[in-house]
Amino acid sequence: MTMEILPTGGxxxxxxxxxxxxxxDVRNLATLIEERLKSHGPLQVYVEVRHLGGIGPEALWEDLRLAFGHFKDFNRKAVVCDRGWLSRLADISNRLVPGIEVRCFSWDEKDAAIAWLENN
Known part of the structure; x- marks a missing residue:
């Protein structure tokens, strides 16, 4: 599997x-989100991107269904990566999708990314 669920709580x-x-991968994530929403909400998302190798059409469709189905269930997303284009994409996302704040963090800032989510 190229998308691994990380052990997080709350x-x-x-x-x-x-x-x-x-x-x-998307279906496993959807199951986790559904479970967390039973006891927590809104949710925060923590993503580590080592290498982004693409997404097939069926996975993209599942991902879009998940995103639009839970649009109001998220308020922050922290992306840990070393890719400059992901930072630019986060800036665009913040303008286009109000209500979900996205920030990119470097690998040295992993703890800061989690702290930012926890202090929501």
Whole structure:
């Protein structure tokens, strides 16, 4: 699996991406989100991106369904990466999707990313 669910608790949902994203990855994430929403909300998302290898059409469809189905269930997303284009994408996302604040953090700032989510 190229998208791994990270051990987090409470309102934080964590994933690590290292390669392509497959349909089963998105479905596993959806199951976790549904479970967390039963006891927590809104949720925060923590994402570590080592390597983003793409996403197939079916996985993209599942991901879009998940995102639009839970649009109001998230308020922050921390992305830990070393890719400059992801930082620019986060800036664009903040303008286009009000209500979900996205911030990028470097690998040296992993603890700061989690603290930012916890202090919501």
């Amino acid at each position: 309102s934080i949902v964590g994933v690590k991406i290292d390669g392509g994203i497959e349909t089963r």
